Amino acid sequence: LHSQDLLSLFSFKASVDPLNTSLYTWEGSNPCSGLWVGVKCYQGRVASIYLDDASLVGSATPLFGLSQLQVLSLRWNALSGSLPHLTNLTNPRLRHLFLSHNQLDGTLNISLPSLLSLQIEHNDFSGGLEGLQLPSVEDFNASANRLAGEISGGLSKFPSSAFNGNPALCGSPLPSCSKISHLSDAANTSPSPAPTVVSTCSSRSLSKLGLTALLSVSIGDMVVIAMALAIVAGMYTWFKRRFSMPRNAAAGARGLELHHGFAEEKEETDSRLVIFEGGEDMRMDSLLKASAEVLGKGISGSTYKAVLEDGIMVAVKRLSGVQFPSHSKAFNQRMHLIGRLRHSHVVSLRAYCNAHEEKLLVYDYMPNGSLHSLLQSNRGRNLDWRSRKQILMGVAHGLNFIHTFPARPPLVHASIKPSNILIDEHGNAGISECSIMCFATNFQCQSLPPHASTLFPQGMNAAAASTWHGYRAPELSVGKGKATQESDVYSFGMVLLEVVTGKEIDDGECGGQMMGMVKIGMMCTAECPDERPKMSEVLRMMGEFL
């Protein structure tokens, strides 16, 4: 690795996290090991930094020493100081720069012909915009700063929401400068502050994804949602423009078709989505324009398949407001951790949104659906032994990765069951929804402090319990217990037994392997949590039998 990269990262860490509470995984000499939070490399050089909402305080300047950087995302921190002069000489590869919601100040000097995104809203930048030479920029927001002077050149193509909240800015798309000076001369006062852009997780834009899709679920839902739409539409006229109703609600499949004319507000919405590695495009206009269909509805919420503009498919889980009522910091922190899980047998979380009204999780789309639906189908019933082994090995590897991921405290999945095991185009299994249930009403995980939602005396609510029936460890039965890695192992054991015993046992080589697997399943499902093997041990035993 380039020593300059390492130097820049350590210098940044020393500046913004002196107590080593956020960037504690930044240690050793290889930032490209995959273990450094928020760091992604390309060909041995640091290419992306994703540290939104990471409680960082201090200067971001050292990161601009990363000469191969393509994406820098540092939103919702408390970074301060000014930005260095950024040019093609200093940062030739920089394409996306997301610095909104910090305390950055000074003037803007950025001459980057290839920069595509610049989000700097809600900072303290001053001076004019003439220092911005960004001919390729497509996504721009400088609202809520202290910028002054005329908006000129290519930046005039952006909507007023990109500039609002800068009392001394003028020119298209804001009122012309001559008008402003005339008015202020007449009043002999400084211009009144323009409204600032409110920017928290969007219930408006993102509701539409859920609301529209939900319309395709049932007529009853349609009534409720139509009422909600009417209220929301009254409050936000722009909201209407972005919606179109499902054309065939009865069909239940085609759910979402969004209008194109949302450009004015896209910055507001985009800034409300927290993006992880691989999700860059989602924070542009892609999610809002996506067409979607309902994949399924569980107790924790509904899941939609959304096809983004560039053809990329994602699965968007809209968490139920009943099951996930609180808007906790712990949830954000946990999602930041989950967003770092990258493993071939763990479904990647690419982005999430956490608002009081709306919690959305954006995952990779897995084209072969869930293990649950596979096992129910004819195809699943006829699944050969090789495919079953492939799935189980994948789940075991994925769960072992989750359990051994360097997190403090260690991660618990908390809801291993066939509908959270998804199959990719090659028949490999990926585990989805890691730790999500830890935030559900009446559910607790060992790895997290008790969360804000009320605990009812009977423990986990009956509905949540019923969807997990058969896979839930006995110590988590109604009224007691917290999900642990041991309870995950129990759930894995139950899944294993289901997958293995779904196939007739023959006398040949397969028969021996199956019997071995049944033995492992029995060990995993031991009544006493202490007697269950660790996932690393399970993997070792599976390797011996298969």
Ligand SMILES: Nc1ncnc2c1ncn2[C@@H]1O[C@H](COP(=O)(O)OP(=O)(O)OP(=O)(O)O)[C@@H](O)[C@H]1O
């Ligand atoms: N990433 C994904 N890719 C493809 N299909 C998915 C994805 N995530 C979920 N699904 C599909 O959507 C269905 C519904 O999933 P969802 O998580 O909403 O409900 P569930 O798992 O059945 O119940 P619960 O709410 O208890 O988790 C799943 O059974 C699966 O078929």
